[in-house]
Amino acid sequence: xxxxxDILILVVVAPGLIFAVFALLWLLGWTPSEHFLSGIxxxxxxxxxxxxxxxxxxxxxxxxxxxxxxxxFAVGSYHFxxxxxxxxxxxxxxxxxxxxxxxxxxxxATYLHRESGFLRFFLLLHLFAFGxxxxxxxxxxxxxxxxxxxxxxTSVLLIGFFQQRRPPVENGLYVFGIYRACDIGLLVGIFAxxxxxxxxxxxxxxxxxxxxxxxxVCLLLLLAASGKAxxxxxxxxxxxxxxxxxxSSAIFYGAISIHAGAYLLLRAQPLLAQSVLASALVILIGAxxxxxxxxxxxxxxxxxxxxxxATLTQVGIVFIEIGLGWRWLAVAHILGNATVRTMQYLRAPxxxxxYHQMHSAVxxxxxxxxxxxxxxxxxxxxxxxxxxxxxxxxxDTILERWVIAPLLQISAYLSRQDCTRTPSPTTIRPxxxxxxxASGPAQRSN
Amino acid sequence: xxxxxxVLRTSFFTSASVAAPWLAAVVVIGYRRQARVVGCIAALxxxxxxxxxxxxxxxxxxxxETLMLLFSxxxxxxxxxxxxRDSEVGTIGGILVLLxxxxxxxxxxxxxVLLVAWILSIVPFLWAGWLRSRKWRPMVGLLSSSLAIALAxxxxxxxxxxxxxxxxxGQSPGGVVAxxxxxxxxxxxxxxxxxxxxxxxxxxxxxxxxxALLLNxxxxxxxxxxxxxxxxxxxxxxxxxxxxxxIATAVFVALRALAENSPRxxxxxxxxxxxxxxxxxxxxxxxxxxxxxxVHWVVVTVSTVGLFGILRLLEVRFGENLSASKxxxxxxxxxxxAVSFAILGLALVGLPGTLGFCSQDLLIHGTLTTHPLTGLxxxxxxxxxxxxxxxLFSRLFLGKRRTGFTIMADALPRERWILAGIVxxxxxxxxxxxATVIEHSSEVDVVDEAIRPSTTLTGPRATRTTIRPCNPRxxxxxxxxxxxxxxxxxx
Numbered sequence: 001x002x003x004x005x006d007i008l009i010l011v012v013v014a015p016g017l018i019f020a021v022f023a024l025l026w027l028l029g030w031t032p033s034e035h036f037l038s039g040i041x042x043x044x045x046x047x048x049x050x051x052x053x054x055x056x057x058x059x060x061x062x063x064x065x066x067x068x069x070x071x072x073f074a075v076g077s078y079h080f081x082x083x084x085x086x087x088x089x090x091x092x093x094x095x096x097x098x099x100x101x102x103x104x105x106x107x108x109a110t111y112l113h114r115e116s117g118f119l120r121f122f123l124l125l126h127l128f129a130f131g132x133x134x135x136x137x138x139x140x141x142x143x144x145x146x147x148x149x150x151x152x153x154t155s156v157l158l159i160g161f162f163q164q165r166r167p168p169v170e171n172g173l174y175v176f177g178i179y180r181a182c183d184i185g186l187l188v189g190i191f192a193x194x195x196x197x198x199x200x201x202x203x204x205x206x207x208x209x210x211x212x213x214x215x216x217v218c219l220l221l222l223l224a225a226s227g228k229a230x231x232x233x234x235x236x237x238x239x240x241x242x243x244x245x246x247x248s249s250a251i252f253y254g255a256i257s258i259h260a261g262a263y264l265l266l267r268a269q270p271l272l273a274q275s276v277l278a279s280a281l282v283i284l285i286g287a288x289x290x291x292x293x294x295x296x297x298x299x300x301x302x303x304x305x306x307x308x309x310a311t312l313t314q315v316g317i318v319f320i321e322i323g324l325g326w327r328w329l330a331v332a333h334i335l336g337n338a339t340v341r342t343m344q345y346l347r348a349p350x351x352x353x354x355y356h357q358m359h360s361a362v363x364x365x366x367x368x369x370x371x372x373x374x375x376x377x378x379x380x381x382x383x384x385x386x387x388x389x390x391x392x393x394x395x396d397t398i399l400e401r402w403v404i405a406p407l408l409q410i411s412a413y414l415s416r417q418d419c420t421r422t423p424s425p426t427t428i429r430p431x432x433x434x435x436x437x438a439s440g441p442a443q444r445s446n
Numbered sequence: 447x448x449x450x451x452x453v454l455r456t457s458f459f460t461s462a463s464v465a466a467p468w469l470a471a472v473v474v475i476g477y478r479r480q481a482r483v484v485g486c487i488a489a490l491x492x493x494x495x496x497x498x499x500x501x502x503x504x505x506x507x508x509x510x511e512t513l514m515l516l517f518s519x520x521x522x523x524x525x526x527x528x529x530x531r532d533s534e535v536g537t538i539g540g541i542l543v544l545l546x547x548x549x550x551x552x553x554x555x556x557x558x559v560l561l562v563a564w565i566l567s568i569v570p571f572l573w574a575g576w577l578r579s580r581k582w583r584p585m586v587g588l589l590s591s592s593l594a595i596a597l598a599x600x601x602x603x604x605x606x607x608x609x610x611x612x613x614x615x616g617q618s619p620g621g622v623v624a625x626x627x628x629x630x631x632x633x634x635x636x637x638x639x640x641x642x643x644x645x646x647x648x649x650x651x652x653x654x655x656x657x658a659l660l661l662n663x664x665x666x667x668x669x670x671x672x673x674x675x676x677x678x679x680x681x682x683x684x685x686x687x688x689x690x691x692x693i694a695t696a697v698f699v700a701l702r703a704l705a706e707n708s709p710r711x712x713x714x715x716x717x718x719x720x721x722x723x724x725x726x727x728x729x730x731x732x733x734x735x736x737x738x739x740x741v742h743w744v745v746v747t748v749s750t751v752g753l754f755g756i757l758r759l760l761e762v763r764f765g766e767n768l769s770a771s772k773x774x775x776x777x778x779x780x781x782x783x784a785v786s787f788a789i790l791g792l793a794l795v796g797l798p799g800t801l802g803f804c805s806q807d808l809l810i811h812g813t814l815t816t817h818p819l820t821g822l823x824x825x826x827x828x829x830x831x832x833x834x835x836x837x838l839f840s841r842l843f844l845g846k847r848r849t850g851f852t853i854m855a856d857a858l859p860r861e862r863w864i865l866a867g868i869v870x871x872x873x874x875x876x877x878x879x880x881a882t883v884i885e886h887s888s889e890v891d892v893v894d895e896a897i898r899p900s901t902t903l904t905g906p907r908a909t910r911t912t913i914r915p916c917n918p919r920x921x922x923x924x925x926x927x928x929x930x931x932x933x934x935x936x937x
Contacts, residue, residue: 020873027782027866073804073879076733078811080804131798142807146798153797156836163844166773176836180829187825191814411705418643418702 004058005067008084011051011098012137014044016130019123026119037122038109045102045129052091052098059091066139066203078194081201083139089327092335093136093256093263100255100342101129107346108247117161121245128154132256136263140201141190144267148186148228148260152179155257158248159241171240177404178237182227186264189220206270214271218278221268222285229261229315231289235296236396238312242304246349253308254341258315259334265322266330272322279323286319292393298374299389303348311341456502463495463514464550467521471542474535481538482525488542489522492549499553509671509740510552516744517552517663520751521545523864524655527755529762532653540570541656548663557599557609560672565592567663571652584652587644591634595669598627602677615676625678628669629688636666636725637718638688639695649714649754654761658754661717662747667724667739675728685729690820692725693813697823700830707771709757712838716831717750720794723824726817727809735812741879742805745872749794749802752868756787760842763855770838773845779854784843786857786865791839793872795832801875 018040022032032040058065064087071079086094105125112118131150138144156179160172193200196217197207209217225231230238230253241253252258265272265282272279290313297309314337321330347354359365374382391397470488474481496515503511521541528537544567551563568588602620603609618625632638637645648657670688696719703715724746727739760783761768764776777784789800796806806828814821857865875881 023785024866024870027785027869028862071880073808075737075808078734078808080807146803149796149798149803153792160840160844163777164775164846166845169773169840169844173833173837173840177833180832184825184829187810188814188822191811194811195815407701408705411701411703414698414702415705418646 004055004065007051007054008065008067008086008137011048011055011094012084012130012133014048015101015126015133018044019126019130022119022126023123026123031119034109034113034118037119038105041105041109041122041125042102044126045098045105048098048129048133049095049102052095055086056091056095059086059088068139068203072143080142081140081199082143083201083203084137084143085139085203086137089266089331090136092331093259094133096335096338097129097132097136097256100251100338101125101132103342104247104251108245111247111349112245117163121158121161121248124154124158125248125251128158128251128256132260135260139203140199141186141193141267142200144264145183145186145190148224148264149183151257151260152176152183152228155179155241155252158252159244161244161248165243168243171237171243175237175241178227178234182224182234185220185223185227189217189224192217192220202267206268209271210274215275215277218268218272218275219281221264221271222278222282225261225264226285227261228264229258229319230312231261231285231316231319232292232393233395233399235289235292235312236392236399238308239300239305239392242302242308246304246345249304249308250342250345254311254345255338258311259318259338262315262318262322262330262334265319266327269322269325269327273325279325281323283320283323286316286321286323288316289313289319290316292316292395295374295385296389296392298372299386303351304345307341307344307348310344311337314341456499459495459498459502460553463492463499463518464546464553466491466495467542467546467549471539471546474539474542478535481535482528482533485525485538485542486522489518489525489545492545493518493522496549513743514549514552516747517548517659518545520662520747521659523868524659524751524755526860527759527864528655529759531762532655532758537653537656540653541659543567543570544656544659544663548659548665551663551665551668555611557603557611557614557673560611561596561599564595564665567660567665568592570656571648571660583644584648587634587637587641587648590641591631591666594627594631594634598624598631601627611672611676616679618678618680622681625674625681625684628674628678629684632666632669632674632688632725633691634666635669636664636721637661637695638666638691638722638725639698642695642699642718645718646711646714650708650710654710654754654758655751658717658751661714661721662751664721664724664743664747667721667728667743670725670728685731686817689726689729689813689817692722692729693817693820693823693827695719695722696726696827697830700827700834703834704830706834707769709768709770709838709842712770712834713750713753713757716791716794716835717746717753719827719831720750721746723809723813723827726813726821726824730812730816732812732815734808735816738805738808738810738812741801742809744875745793745800745802745805748868748871749790752790752865753787753794756783756790756865759783759857759861764848768842770841772841774842775845775847777843778847780843780856782857782862782865784839786869787843788839789869790872791835792832793876795828795835797876799876800872801879802872803876804879 022037025032055065064085066086067084069082069084072082073080105122108121108125112121115121128151131147131154133147135144135147135151138147153176156172156176159175160169162168190200192213193207193209196213197209199207201207227234238253238258242249244252272282293309293311293313293316297306297313300306300309314333318330318333318337321327321333355366374385377385388394467488470484474484477484493515496511496518499511500508500515521544525533525538525541547563547567547569551560551567554560554563571584571588598620599609601624602614605621605624606614606617606619608614608619620627634641634644645661648660675685699715699719699722703712703719706712706715720742724739724743727735727742730736730739757768760776760780763780764774768774789797793800793802796802810821810825813824
């Protein structure tokens with residue numbers, strides 16, 4: 001094992017180790033000070049960033065770096081390969097995750113100073129960094145799925161960071177439900193790869209799948225990617241996720257987590273290239289999401305939601321690029337979008353202050369930027385479109401009415417059949433079924 | 447000074463592990479003081495004896511010894527975790543009787559002894575009045591399962607005149623009637639559809655921790671592994687029915703849990719849904735599925751006992767009228783209980799980094815290989831369970847802080863250490879699953895040997911792999927007719 005392989009292991013493992021040690025010590029009764037915690041965080045991510053820089057230098061001058069540990073577990077002929085791999089695709093994402101995690105850590109040390117959940121936030125930040133680094137450095141879809149799930153759960157826990165308020169908690173549950181539903185695609189897709197190709201590892205090349213099998217695997221991965229990247233029809237969770245603290249919104253929904261879906265598709269690009277149907281579907285979903293994002297974003301009344309939809313629009317365009325096979329354009333687009341959005345999210349709490357400063361500097365209000373494109377539409381269409389955008393494309397309503405409410409009604413029916421006394425289960429009334437499960441649109445706030 | 451030979455015999459340690467809790471139960475009931483201390487010592491003695499049994503067991507034949515060790519340790523943890531309010535003579539005595547019976551059932555190779563252990567395990571629930579209100583369904587479930595297994599064993603012994611399980615292996619003693627009765631017993635005891643309702647009733651009306659231990663003895667799965675599969679190999683075409691019923695139970699109960707607001711019932715549904723997956727994995731007849739089922743057995747047992755224990759601690763601290771219909775904000779009062787609850791619950795539904803992830807991964811692979819269509823329902827059920835669990839967690843622990851409490855204790859030191867131990871076990875097991883998985887994968891032979899020669903492993907590599915029966919430690923796969931294909935890679 002050479003030095004670069006050691007560096008790769010350290011980069012991935014370090015945040016996870018910090019999380020594990022601090023979590024265990026806390027569970028046993030010890031709480032670190034803010035100063036100590038933020039210092040350790042800065043040190044960890046500085047080391048990670050330096051490590052990733054070394055990996056970048058190595059990748060530009062030589063081939064991929066691969067670390068094979070064997071199998072995480074092996075049973076019969078099935079094994080879970082524990083392989084880390086850094087190539088030209090994963091290294092930009094690794095750099096993004098390491099640099100932005102450190103940046104967010106430093107920002108949050110001040111932003112969340114004396115906040116009751118300070119330790120919780122930093123522990124989850126470390127866990128998230130571990131999950132994302134693991135997903136991006138994975139040499140197989142199995143390991144990618146492990147990192148993917150960790151990113152998902154930290155995302156949900158940070159949405160509910162302000163746990164005393166009901167909307168963040170309920171929205172966290174809603175996002176968790178969407179994630180889990182879409183992750184079925186990833187799990188079954190990986191199984192299909194093992195079943196048909198004998199492996200889900202992409203070290204040394206992508207597992208060979210052709211014909212209908214390739215299409216099925218692509219569609220399953222697309223389901224997972226769409227859920228993670230908030231593509232239509234799963235876009236409804238993104239504004240709900242803005243309930244979390246701003247630094248976590250920045251790194252999750254401006255930079256890393258929202259682009260993880262695109263990374264999955266980029267990884268599956270060789271397979272995607274074989275399936276016209278799947279590629280067309282990726283383009284269609286991306287285009288629909290981009291249009292949806294830009295229209296709904298225009299009707300958003302708060303900064304973070306507007307930014308979320310701006311990100312969503314760009315991610316939709318990234319999906320189009322992936323569908324068209326423009327791989328490196330998509331990577332460049334992701335890097336640019338992630339960096340800019342992170343900066344915008346972090347400045348969002350100070351936006352009014354920034355505007356005030358700009359107005360003072362120019363001696364009045366800023367000049368108008370020009371006409372909005374929607375003004376070219378007839379007034380009636382504009383009104384309809386405005387109402388459509390206000391309800392965020394009715395996506396939540398459709399999901400709630402046609403998926404969540406029927407499931408809850410079936411469950412409540414079964415409960416009534418099951419109970420021999422006054423039923424304890426939830427009573428479902430038309431119009432508020434979804435509030436049982438999560439808060440409705442009226443309860444969203446940012 | 448030399449050690450007497452009988453002390454070193456396996457039977458001595460088996461007897462010691464079973465007898466210690468029963469003797470302790472007699473002491474507790476007679477002495478009526480220091481019940482928790484006596485209970486802990488007895489469970490610890492059982493655990494030590496089980497450890498020796500695991501150590502002495504031949505390679506690849508330590509399945510039941512491992513389960514004995516697990517259950518003893520879990521009972522020790524449960525007794526320590528019990529709130530003081532529940533640490534009275536009846537509860538501790540009942541738990542000890544349950545421990546002895548469960549260990550006897552795991553260790554025995556005799557049909558009649560198994561029947562005695564089966565019946566003894568439900569005795570505490572019958573005599574102690576543990577199942578207070580709405581008790582007819584648990585009673586019917588437990589008594590029906592006991593009646594069915596009694597009839598089945600009676601029929602088998604009457605027809606063959608033999609009560610040794612090893613002698614009856616592969617002979618289908620009692621024919622279809624005995625087979626059907628055993629299936630009925632497994633269905634009732636495990637809470638498989640249509641007999642699923644008693645589990646939630648038992649959890650709601652009975653004492654939480656003993657009920658969790660009763661459910662996690664997994665006598666239904668034990669019956670499948672110990673009797674149904676080895677004794678009736680030619681009825682293998684009927685096994686998929688059990689698998690379909692198990693998957694149907696997993697989905698039905700997961701669906702049922704979505705709108706449930708009673709934390710006790712909700713946790714019981716989650717435990718039932720997840721444990722139903724064990725049967726489908728065992729039936730999958732793939733190495734992945736069987737190993738996944740055995741590891742999942744461990745995960746479900748450990749995490750649900752922890753979850754029920756935490757729920758009981760919450761009830762004692764915050765009142766027994768906890769509900770998932772509103773946010774209670776208990777994490778502000780008990781953050782360590784909240785974190786432990788979250789980790790155990792997420793491990794139950796397959797959080798990466800815990801042992802649950804490995805077991806779910808293997809189970810899904812195994813079940814999908816054998817039943818591609820119905821197997822798809824397994825990840826769907828798990829996803830619904832995850833949502834239900836997260837809803838319960840967020841309703842109990844998150845939300846606005848409750849006021850009006852004068853004393854709001856987080857996990858006490860003894861509770862903290864036990865919970866940390868459980869969490870560590872699940873996390874370390876997940877990080878280094880080979881220590882657990884490979885240990886159990888050798889036990890696949892035990893199940894597979896019972897299925898042979900009528901079945902071989904199925905799946906993508908079905909035609910080229912069969913499991914060898916006498917296999918040391920690791921699972922060896924022999925190449926038979928078709929060589930393993932090269933994995934082709936695209937550019």
